[in-house]
Amino acid sequence: MIKKSLVALGALLVLFPTIAFAEDPSANQLNMGINALWVMLAAILVLLMQGGFILLEAGSTRMKNAGHVAGKTIFTLGLASIVYWAVGYGFAFGGDASDSLNKFIGLGNFFFNPEIASVDNALPSSVFFVFQLAFAAVSLSIAWGGFAERAKLSAYLIFTLFFVSVIYPVIAHWIWGGGWLAKDGAQDFAGSTVVHLTGAIGALAATILLKPRIGKFNKDGSANEILGHNQVFTALAVLILWVGWFGFNAGSTIAIGDGFFGFVAFNTQLGAAAGAVAALLISWLVNGKADITTMLNGALAGLVAITASCAFVDPWAAVVIGLVAGVLVFFSAKFFEKIKVDDPIFALSVHGAAGVWGTLANGLFATEELSQKVGIGKAGLFEGGGWGQLWVQFESVVVCGAFAFVASFIVLWVVKKAIGFRVTEEQEIIGLDLSEHGNYGYPEQMKKAGTSV
Amino acid sequence: MHNPIREKRLLDITEAEDLEQLRSIREREQSRLATELSTSPAYAVMESLNELHDTLITQAIRLAENDLARLGHGAPPVPYTYMLYGSGGRYEQTLYSDQDSGLVYADVSNEVEEERCRIYFPLFAATVVQYLIALGYPPCEGSVIASNPEWCLSLRGWKKKIDSWFAEPSWENVRYLLIAADGRALSGDKVLADKFKDQIYNDMLDRPVIARRLMENTIRHKVLVGVFGQLLTERYGEEAGSLDIKYGAYIPMVNAFRLLAMQAGIRDTSTLSRIEALKQANVLSEDEAMEASDAFVFFLKLRLLATGTHEDGQLIGTGKISSKQLTKEMKIPLKQALKAGAKIQRRVQRELQHRFGGR
Incomplete structure (x- = not known):
């Protein structure tokens, strides 16, 4: 046996080099290969962020819904991939539309059929597709925050169809696909607006239409704290998302190039760190207790905010952006609770409020040098660029937010009227694990505890 | 300092023959004091309120003593003192205070008497606690209460207990020390309470x-x-x-x-x-x-x-x-x-x- 293996190995060693070096690759081909590898790695990291969302959402909700919350993320990831392949990618990046139509929507590349290898040593379109798909899926998972613990499984299915085919691709096209905001010079490097705000606005429309969970608010208007069932999951989720974010932001350079992706990653780390620190401190100062949930939200808010600006600002500004995001997320969560909007996973504050802030922050802190390097927009207010860039950023937030809200609201409103959006009171009380799937995610614990968890 | 309302209140209580009377006096006087809160200084109301509680509890103790004697258990075999802890001990009870209490009885010299004490005082303490529950004083959730045998001991028993607290200052024992420091004799032989306190304060200064x-x-x-x-x-x-x-x-x-x-x-x-x-x-x-x-x-x-x-x-x-x-x-x-x-x-x-x- 050993002898045979050695013989085989020896034979391979003799044969393999002669095959591998049969034809030397050109410098361009190597360059393409490295870029493709980097973007593919980034795509894998962004895809892995779904693991973060599974743990974040499951940890922040109750045991009786854990299986549903976790499982539906995988299901919708599957559905989103097919929808994005068939339709979404074509609207976002298709190049067949006339110039005037292309301002608003792309056309072409439906049922996308990529080349099997790189053409002219450009980034393989298959890799680009996988990378873009991972972003769409992240945006979708953010929206689920507003659905948590009370939406019907069928509503998840229908919303996925519309969100991934039209709502998200249209905004992606406006900013990244050569649409009208791209022409205006809107700076959103990796998607504070495109991915995070769009997802958060979907969550907002959902949570408004669904109304708060049973037991969230009392008759007198005071709020109850519905604690998640596993804070360790939530913390681990934040770490997974944080690490995945290097693919999200640094991968958005789409190339190794001169090593600029390193600078983007560097700013990303500073923004996240500042967000975590600021959020813990502000909750400690204001509430008298250092709140773990707030701190975790702060880290995510720092990441969301730096997503738009990571390639446009200096490191000190990345820290400022993160610090502000950490404080903002704390007060934003308080605000939504005050106006009686139930936001179980804090999607509105983490991705919405911080997404808006991150996008606007470019209008304040973007430097001339970096804007030129990326080739989009110009310097912000504090960097001598005047109000122009801030206005463009503001415009992109308002327009994208409004579009995402109206579109999501219409889809979900029709769902509500046609088939019903929310599970029955009884189903909500026994939990979606049982009502939607027939089994508990935690069978032992749940059967012991009865139906009241 | 002639205060007719106060004197009438105290007289009513000391003349009350049963728990129902006491309870209705408590309710009447508490609502009177609650309204006084808007017109009189808080510490004055606090003072009156605690005097009310003290008198009510003292009377409940007297009733318990009498009832036990009538049932054939005799009089207390040795001097004792009924202690209040918590807010009662601090003379800071509110309208809604619960019972935190304990009992200290004098040391005895022979087995027979000791046996009598061991039978009488737990029964007595349990009766007082029951009576106070009937007056609307809920029992202490942490079981710092005279009906708990751990808090109903002879002076010698207390000495041993307090020594053990100092010897082993675990979280629980330190908590007991803090509670005991607020102890105040309500009725009976107050010298016993002083000796009880000696035990705490002498050891404190030593350690x-x-x-x-x-x-x-x-x-x-x-x-x-x-x-x-x-x-x-x-x-x-x-x-x-x-x-x-x-x-x-x-x-x-x-x-x-x-x-x-x-x-x-x-x-x-x-x-x-x-x-x-x-x-x-x-x-x-x-x-x-x-x-x-x-x-x-x-x-x-x-x-x-x-x-x-x-x-x-x-x-x-x-x-x-x-x-x-x-x-x-x-x-x-x-x-x-x-x-x-x-x-x-x-x-x-x-x-x-x-x-x-x-x-």
Whole structure:
């Protein structure tokens, strides 16, 4: 046996080099290969962020819904991939539309059929597709925050169809696909607006239409704290998302190039760190207790905010952006609770409020040098660029937010009227694990505890 | 100081023949005192209220003694004293206080008498506790109550117990020491109570390091005022917006001054007299004492205002000031008082940490 293996190995060693070096690759081909590898790695990291969302959402909700919350993320990831392949990618990046139509929507590349290898040593379109798909899926998972613990499984299915085919691709096209905001010079490097705000606005429309969970608010208007069932999951989720974010932001350079992706990653780390620190401190100062949930939200808010600006600002500004995001997320969560909007996973504050802030922050802190390097927009207010860039950023937030809200609201409103959006009171009380799937995610614990968890 | 209402009240109680009468007197007098709160100074109402509780409990004890004798259990075989702990011991009971109590009886010289005591006093204590429940005083949740055999002992038994607390200053034992330090004799032979207290204070002075353990045991309750001077109110639930005046203002002050008093060998149990004695002993300056007692009187008043509910016939206080009661006019002195409370809490911690070294 050993002898045979050695013989085989020896034979391979003799044969393999002669095959591998049969034809030397050109410098361009190597360059393409490295870029493709980097973007593919980034795509894998962004895809892995779904693991973060599974743990974040499951940890922040109750045991009786854990299986549903976790499982539906995988299901919708599957559905989103097919929808994005068939339709979404074509609207976002298709190049067949006339110039005037292309301002608003792309056309072409439906049922996308990529080349099997790189053409002219450009980034393989298959890799680009996988990378873009991972972003769409992240945006979708953010929206689920507003659905948590009370939406019907069928509503998840229908919303996925519309969100991934039209709502998200249209905004992606406006900013990244050569649409009208791209022409205006809107700076959103990796998607504070495109991915995070769009997802958060979907969550907002959902949570408004669904109304708060049973037991969230009392008759007198005071709020109850519905604690998640596993804070360790939530913390681990934040770490997974944080690490995945290097693919999200640094991968958005789409190339190794001169090593600029390193600078983007560097700013990303500073923004996240500042967000975590600021959020813990502000909750400690204001509430008298250092709140773990707030701190975790702060880290995510720092990441969301730096997503738009990571390639446009200096490191000190990345820290400022993160610090502000950490404080903002704390007060934003308080605000939504005050106006009686139930936001179980804090999607509105983490991705919405911080997404808006991150996008606007470019209008304040973007430097001339970096804007030129990326080739989009110009310097912000504090960097001598005047109000122009801030206005463009503001415009992109308002327009994208409004579009995402109206579109999501219409889809979900029709769902509500046609088939019903929310599970029955009884189903909500026994939990979606049982009502939607027939089994508990935690069978032992749940059967012991009865139906009241 | 002729006060006809007060004299009538006390006379009514001492003449009451049964628990029903006592209960109706309690209800009548408490609602009278509750209305007085808006017109009279808080400490005066507090004083009257505690006198009312003392007289009611004393009368319940007398009734229990009589009833046991009538049932053939005889009179108490040896002198005893019925002790109050907690807010009762500190003379700071509210309208809704529960029972924290214990019993100390004299040492005996022979087995026969000892046996009689072991039969009589648990029965007696259980009867008193039952009577007080009938008057609407809920039993202590932590079982610091005379009907618990651990808190109904001879003087010798107490000596052994207190020694064991000092010998093994675990979290639980330190908590008992803190409770015992607030002990006050209500009725019976008060010399026994003094001897009981000797046990604590003599050992305290012998073992100064115990003070740090005492502090660590009470450090948990922080004054509910934030760094910006904001009130740290409840954030969630039906009581959202309310302030936990009991654990966020009153208890931290009680803890701080109990600790300072125990350190200085001051045996008073009420917080205000502890502050006064600390001033006499030059532990507190004139200004500090003034600031502290003003703040404390304010907390006492709020504690009296705190919402309470009836639960199975027992009067139960939540110890919280509701958001409706927290008016703008009240918030200003409240914040001021809380800041004073936070200051004294910090001072006690710093002093003890300084003296015995940090962890």
